[in-house]
Amino acid sequence: MSKTKVLKNRWVMIAVAAVAVVAAWLAWQAIWGGEKAPVYQTAEVTKGDIEVSISAAGKVAPKETVTVGAQVSGQLTELLVDAGDLVEQGQLLARIDATIAETNVEGSRAQLKELQASRKQQVATLELAKADAERAKMLFENDAIARADYEAAQSNHTVAVGKLDAIDAQIDRQSSTLRAQQATLEFTNIYAPVAGTVVSLDAVEGQTLNANQTAPTILSLADLTVMTVETDVSEADVLRVKPGQDAWFSTLGDSTRRWETTVRQILPTPEVLNDVVLYKAMLDIDNPDNLLKPEMTAQVFFVTGSAKDAVLVPVTALQANPERRQRPQGEGRGQQTASAEGRAREGRAQGGFMQAEASEPAGAGPQEDSRRKAFTEARKAHPDAEVATVLVIGPDGTPRPRPVLIGLKTRTQAEVIYGLEAGQTVVTGEVSLSRSSTASGPSGQQGQRRPMGPPPGRM
Incomplete structure (x- = not known):
């Protein structure tokens, strides 16, 4: 190989190494170099229906079931009906010798x-x-x-x-x-005491019935047009369930259908299973199409509160006591020197409004006073509402704390009684880009979710 070709290959290798070094430096700067602006997880404020309920398991049974027995002894010579037959009151069902x-x-x-x-x-x-x-x-x-x-x-x-x-x-x-x-x-002629459906046969033709001690059962009749859901309610929830309370249930066969009903009664005597105290709640439901069958499993929901066309936000957007921002000196309010405990106590005393006002720019006094007055009036109008704070994304993309009044709340959604309107965007979480300051290189992971709250330096 000639000397010229060797020198040429060496320069090519040097150029490739230089490009690789520059690319690595740029990548390090892009990922770990310098401070990164926080990336927020957001959600839009919507309108919809919300419902708070207590769930329990139950089973479907006929409201009225009659056991038809024999009052005389003898051989069952004729059985004139079969399971599933509809019978009228007074209809002949069977004959005994x-x-x-x-x-x-x-x-x-x-x-x-x-x-x-x-x-x-x-x-x-x-x-x-x-x-x-x-x-x-x-x-x-x-x-x-x-x-x-x-x-x-x-x-x-x-x-x-x-x-x-x-x-x-x-x-x-x-x-x-x-x-x-x-x-x-x-x-010796067995007649139907009520109108209904034959749900079971307990005797067969040719069987000898002995009625000297107890009345032997021949069949059972039930009115399947009205069913009862027998629900087991735990002692922790039974005090929140009342007769006449709205409820609904679904079945395993059709979990998409919602059967609306009310609570008829709560039986006073509980059933204890493995040291768990359960009370029976009875719910009646019309069954004209015979879609509900005896012994069906039902998932029952007792409605404790509901609202239609309410303003809704994800629960992850709510902050009970967010940290307040330390204001730089000279912003018109003086440097904040209170402890974290004192600031939280002050925010609760002001109904959550003090938690949000700390992030407002100086010189917004009249506007703050107007918002404070409106918030106080809303608190008086809804004394049972929960006070919380949400971060609302402003027109410039910056999140601003805002006090809100919360009504009903489920595991995923909350009703906003005051403070937000549909269409606004709220922060539900923050994705941070962490980096390590050690000489060994970066050790943080991109995409790590920070706890819900305002970004550092903004509150």
Whole structure:
């Protein structure tokens, strides 16, 4: 290789190394060199609906369920319905073998006829005894018969009256027995006590039913047009749930549909599961299309507060007690020398307004007084509102603290009662570019999110 070619290659390598050094220096300056302006995470103030609720799990059940059983013993000869059938009140559902019941009715009816015949005989005997007694009385008064004959005739009449009364009592008793046995015979036909849907069958044709000790269940009827959601509410939340309170739920089968209802009642006796005290809250809901089925799982939400078309901001935009900026001397308010604790206490005492005014430029006194007065009036109008501060991006892109009144608040959104308007932009976080001052090189990571608050040197 010639000397000229070697020198040429050496100069090429030197040029490449110089370019690499310059590129590395520029990259270091771009990433770690000098102070970087903070990059904010922002969100737009919007309008919408907000709802605060208590969630609980529950299950769907028919509001009214009737168990249909057998009042007589015997074999189930016919079962005329199946599960899922709609039945009307009074409709025949099943039949039990009526042989024994029919025999008992026929025997009681025959005994009743026998007693009725005996009564006719006794009536005739009573009429004869009455006539003898009247005749004996007339003859005794005329001294035609002895006293013994007179008393015997009167006694026979009294005995005849008593026998007739006894037969009448036997007839009443036998009539009652007959009616009971006729009812037993009628009980062999099972009728629907209410209109509804057959939700379960607990007996089959040919099964022998024994009703001597307990009434055996044949089937269950339920009115599925009105369902009840039985919800377990913890003791920590039950005091915030009241009868008549608005609520809604969704089911696993259709989580997008919202079933609106109210709380009917809260059962007073709790259920304790693994040392957890749960109270039953009952919610009724119309089910005309039969979309809700028994034993469905429901996610229930008890509404404790809601607002329509409210001004909303993300919860991450709220600052309860942000740090106040140290003002340079000569800005018209003097150097801030109070401790951090004193500044926070002062800000709370002024309802959050002092937290925001520290970042305003000097010379805005009348404007500050007007805003302070408006904020104070808003506080009086909403005494239960929470005071917070948000950073609003101004026209020049600089965030400015602003006191606000917060109403309802969920985990993600908050209702702004006063202080913001829809369309404004608020800071929800800050992305900082950190750098290391050590000689070993940069160790910070780009994109690290700083805690919510004003940037250093701005508050």
